[in-house]
Amino acid sequence: MEILVASAIGAMTAAGVYLILRIRTFAVVLGMTMLSYAINVFLFSTGRLVIGAAPILDNYAENPTYTDPLPQALVLTAIVISFGMTAVVVMMALGAFIEGGDDRIDMPDDDRIMPDLRTVEDEEARDSVAQPAKSQPVGNEVGS
Amino acid sequence: MSPALIALLPFAGALLPGLLIRSGRNVAAFACGTATALALIGLWVHIPAIMRGEVVTAGFDWLPQIGLNAQFRIDGLALLFGTLILGIGLLIILYARHYLSRTDPIGKFYTYLMLFQGAMTGIVLCDNILFLLIFWELTSLSSFLLIGYWRHLPEGRQGARMALTVTGAGGLAMIAGMLILGQIAGSYEISEILASRDVIQASPWYTTALVLILIGAFTKSAQFPFHFWLPHAMAAPTPVSAYLHSATMVKAGLFLMARLWPALSGTPEWFYIVSITGLITMLLGAFIAVFKDDLKGLLAFSTVSHLGLITMLLGFGTEAAAIAAVFHIINHATFKAALFMTAGIIDHEAGTRSIRLLGGLRKLMPITFVIGTIAALSMAGIPPLNGFLSKEMMLYEVDHLDAMRQTFMVLATLAALFSVCYSLRFIAHVFLGPQRDEYPHKPHDPGLGLWVAPGFLAVLVVLIGLFPNTTAGWLVDASATAVTGVAQESHIYLWHGVNAALIMSIIAIAGGAVLLGLHRPLLAAWDAAPRPEAKAMFDATILNFGRLCGWLTDRITNGSMGRALAALTVTVVFCGALAWSTGSAGPITRPMLPVEPVPLIAWFMLIVATGCMVTFHRRRLLALVLVGIVGLIVSVGFAYMSAPDLALTQISVEVVTIILLLLALNFLPKRTLFETTDRRRGTDAFIAALTGIGFGTLAYAMMRRDFGADPISGYMLENSYKQGGGTNVVNVILVDFRGYDTFGEITVLGIAALVIFALTETLLQGKSSRRLRNWVTEQRRAGDRHPLMLVVATRLVLPVALVVGIYIFLRGHNEPGGGFVAGLVVAIALLMQYMASGFAWTQRRQRLPYHALIGAGVVAAAVTGVGAWFNGRPFLTSDYGYFKLPLLEEFELATAMGFDLGVFLCVLGAVMLALNSLSRIARHAGQTVNVDPMDSDPKNRREAEV
Structure with a gap:
């Protein structure tokens, strides 16, 4: 059984990672959903696999066994939060598509390439070109 | 007064100018002065105790887990520095009031100044090196604000940035050094570190800690090769220069070396690193100062030189040298602050600080002339002023060195010679000589407010020089005792008889005078000679570093999200593989569960x-x-x-x-x-497969092993019923044991829904709104958008679904279910109506305010949590009891249900708001609103038939 769960986790992770490496938003959203599944199952499996021992207390059973409830509680909230996250991401993807008419996730080069870093001297040179009349006040020099 | 209160007073004073500046500049200055004076008096109250050799301590444990405690102590050294900081601070407050012009925002200035004063006081009074680091960084920040106070001046901004970069980087090194030191000594309390000298010096980490701490101290105290920031910091208003860059902040590094002197000094590493750095700094600073035309530039390099002198003395590691160092700290603070204020007065009244434009001010500014001359002669080391005394002591110590005696003697004499030269130049080229026909302003002596502070310091210079033992001897003894850890009694005399120190002094004075005579040709040579420009080098370094970072960033992320994610994924897989190959996982202990056919x-x-x-x-x-x-x-x-x-x-x-x-x-x-190439898909698939295999293997390895430690859930299983009153342990964990987490979680969910709502709002406006209105759908629409069958079925299911939702909610505490699931189930029940009859139709019939649901959910959860307070329990402690109503079985009510109700409402609201937002977009894009609940309403047909 463990090997089935582990291989399922591996398969879902691989699918998720492959999909988040695509360049269109929808695939990335699907990939994130798959990754959420994989991670949730992984977290759940940290409580180890137990069958037929749900953590519902049974006062009448003799020597009842229960599985670890803590990972379940964590995963439960994680499932709900990943829904919230998916919803926000989908909304952003949708907004970007409607606004820009394109559902690529890569940043266009115009947005990306920064203007060249300018030194202080460059700025001063530019300033002095802009205001050629400006003279340096005497006596304000500071040694170096 | 408690030491903690003394350190706190300047910070309290920092608030006052902001509050009082509307009442006028005098009121603000007076308020700051009062806070400073109170702190100073509070400090002096302890003088008798300190003279008896006691150490005054106070404080409280702040974060004892990591050894960070707000402990303060006042000993001789703290008294000396505290007096300098607060005493000169008082003079500076007075001076600045008259120095700054009406257009300068003086309230801001005083706030920065008081912040700085508080930080400095904290450094010298605290008894915990971690606590000291906090104040240390605060001085860097507040001095940044002060240097850049005239923010309209580019050199002010650049100087402030440079000072922050250098001292901040040094501070980082020092943090590392202090942590190592604390680890070696086993405590971060200074008193305990000082007591464990042998352990520290025997440790293999000693040199590392020493070098790191010294980098911090050297950057702060402008020691070579970090000296270059100090002259650039002179773009600050003169009161700041006089305060930070002569008397206090630059002495913080010296203070630290003196403070840790008993623990760190005495080793060859200490001697060579500290004293040689000091010697080089002393010589270099004095040499450059000779050629500076800017008065403040001259004083700045002179300060660098004198700081080097003190550093060198501390580096010698002998007790006598420590006494000399402490004495020179006092003397330098008095004459240098007076000189800075004099330079400020000249700048203020004559309109320039450039020596080339000055000269002959003797008659025009007689008071300034007297003050400046006394202070400058002291700086030159002319008897009988105080500068002479400590310089003689320094030369005497150099003469009695064990190692490298000749080198030190020659170079120290040379530095003293330069020092004489620039000091005399300060007098000769500014005050003496012929009166000029024109100055930028008509020079005259300033009002009392400006000259009283430097005048007072000049009087001190003379008094300490004439009567050193009466005026300063006690303070020197007390602080030298604190530095060395052994009771010290100094005897300072003007006349020692003819010894090597005196001869060196005479050589220096004579040589300095000769050098001044040759100044004109030398200056021409200096101007012609090529020399490294520290600022250009600094700027180039920063620029290239920025480019390197940009280049590196561009290699990793070039705007392609896939590339960045791939880099991230590969890194994670690599780290995982590394951890797996280096660590050990232990043997497989759990048997596999059998595989049934259905799974x-x-x-x-x-x-x-x-x-x-x-x-x-x-x-x-x-x-x-x-x-x-x-x-x-x-x-x-x-x-x-x-x-x-x-x-x-x-x-x-x-x-x-x-x-x-x-x-x-x-x-x-x-x-x-x-769109992508085969190669890219192949690479991605490879990365994905690698990640999948890694993660799956990890999961498998984990599942086949037992818990490494006892899981904490044993406690939860045990107490779920007893304390939480529920048998569904998962639900009890959610609403009780880990209720805080859940509370945060539903808040996040609510915020996510509101973000979606906000995004929708922006999409429904402007450009995207126009695009939406002209939206052409790609697909054919279904012929029956609201089929009869679906409508009827959902109507039938709705009450059932709602009841199921309530049922799941109610039983959640004891059986599978609870607020999360119930919220989702009810949301689905409502969504089905949306799908069946359309958004607008449904919306008109059930007007649930989803925002309010989210808010109500969070509030309900919070109120339940707060309720526990009234029960005398901590936030979110649940309680439960059993009740009986007529006709019903006995049932249980737990406060956790209120919390779960909050979860329920929040989940319901969030889900509905998210989907609602998407529907609004659809409607905006021109999807029609149906009037009828379904496409072919049987009711209409009947009416048509009739």
Whole structure:
């Protein structure tokens, strides 16, 4: 059984990672959903696999066994939060598509390439070109 | 007064100018002065105790877990520095009031100044090196603000940046050094560190700690090769220069070396690093100062030189040298602050600080002339002023060195010679000589407010020089005792008889005078000579560093998200593999569970669905269906493996997720084109496969081993019923044991929904709104948008679904269910109506304010939590009891139900708001609103027939 769960986790992770490496938003959203599944199952499996021992207390059973409830509680909230996250991401993807008419996730080069870093001297040179009349006040020099 | 209060007073004083500046500049200055004076008096109250050799301590434990305690102590050294900081601070407050012009925002200035004063006082009074680091960084920050006070001046901004970069970087090194030191000594309390000298010096980490701490001290005290920031910091208003860059901040590094002197000094490493750095700094600073035309530049390099002198003395590691160092700290503070203020007065009244434009001010500014001359002669080391005394002591110590005596003697004499030269130049080229015909301003002596502070310091210079033992001897003794850890009694005399020190002094004075005579040709040579420009080098370094970072960033992320994510994934996999190969996981201890046929089939379906999804992800609708299948099997898996709550949650979340994605897909392209190269797909597939194999293997390895430590859930299973009053342990964990987490979680969910709402609002305006209005749908619309069958079925199901929702909610505490699942189930029940009859039609009939639901949910959870306070318990402690109503069985009510109600409302509100927002977009894009609940309403047909 463990090997089935582990291989399922591996398969879902691989699918998720492959999909988040695509360049269109929808695939990335699907990939994130798959990754959420994989991670949730992984977290759940940290409580180890137990069958037929749900953590519902049974006062009448003799020597009842229960599985670890803590990972379940964590995963439960994680499932709900990943829904919230998916919803926000989908909304952003949708907004970007409607606004820009394109559902690529890569940043266009115009947005990306920064203007060249300018030194202080460059700025001063530019300033002095802009205001050629400006003279340096005497006596304000500071040694170096 | 408690030492903690003394350190706090300047910080309290920092608030006053902001509050009082509207009452006028005098009131603000007076308030700051009062705070400073109170702190000074509070400090002096302890003088008798300190003279008796006691150490005054106070404080409280702040973060004892990491050894960070707010401990203060006052000993001789703290008294000396505290007196300098607060005493000169008082003079500076007075001076600045008259120095700054009416247009300068003086309230801001005083606030920065008091912040700085508080930080400095904190450094010298605290008894914990971690606590000291906090104040240390605060001085860097406040001095940044002060240097850049005239923010309209580019040199002010650049100087401030440079000072912050250098001292901040040094501070970082020092943090590392202090942590190592604390680890070696086993404590971060200074008193304990000082007591464990042998342990520290025997440690193999000693040199590392020493070098790191010294980098911090050297950057702060402008020691070579970090000296270059100090002259640039002179762009600050003169009161700041006089205060920070002569008397206090630059002495913080010296203070630290003196403070840790008993623990760190005495080793060859200490001697060579500290004294040689000091010697080089002393010589270099004095040499450059000779050629500075800017008065403040001259004083700045002179300060560098004198700081080097003190550093060198501390580096000698002998007790006599420590006494000399302490004495020179006092003397330098008095004459240098006076000189800075004099330079400020000249700048203020004559309109320039350039020596080339000055000269002959003797008659025009007689008071300034007297003050400046006394202070400058002291700086030159002319008897009988105080500078002479400490310089003689320094030369005497150099003469009695064991190692490198000749070198030190020659170079120290040379530095003293330069020092004489620039000091005399300060007098000769500014005050003496012929009066000029024109100055930028008409020079005259300033008002009392400006000259009283330097005048007072000049009087001190003379008094200490004439009567050193009466005026300063006690303070020197007390602080030297604190530095060395052994009771010290100094005897300072003007006349020692003829010894090597005196001869060196005479050489220096004579040589300095001769050098001044040759100044004109020398200056010409200096101007012609090529020399390294520290500022250009600094700027180039910063610029290239910025370019390097930019280049590196560009290699990792070039705007392609896939590339960045791939880098991230590969790094994670690499780290995991590294950890796996270096660590040990222990033997396999758990047997495998047997594989039943049904789970095997489910597994097979999941693998096939996953594979198909990757293969067909370009057909988006199909991919969505396949994702649904995967989610379904995951939830079935949860149910099979003893997690009914997870199964319920997963399946209901699955439904809303798919609906959400479908609604979004309505507007997105239905297919993804082939755009990437085979190579890229291959690489991605390789990375993905690697990650999948790694993660799966990790999961397998973990599942086959037992818990490394006892899981804490044993406690939860044990106490779920007793304390939480519920038998569904998962639910009790959510609403009780880990209620705080859940509280945060529902808040985040609510925020996510509000973000979606806000995004929708922006989409419905402006450019995107126009695009939406002209939206052309790609697909044909269904012939029957609201089929009769669906409408009837959902109507029938609605009450049932709502009841199921309530049932799941109510039983959640004891059986699988609870607020999360119930919220989702009710949301789905409502969504079905939306799907059946359309958004607008449904919305008109049930007006649930979803924002309010989210808010109410969070409030309900919070109120339940607060309720525990009234019960005398901590936040979110639940309580429960059993009740009986007529006609019903006895039942249980737990306060946790109120919390769960909050969860329920929040989840319901969030899900509905998210989907509602998407529907609003659809409506905006021109989807029609139906009047009838279904396409062919039987009611209409009947009416038509009639």
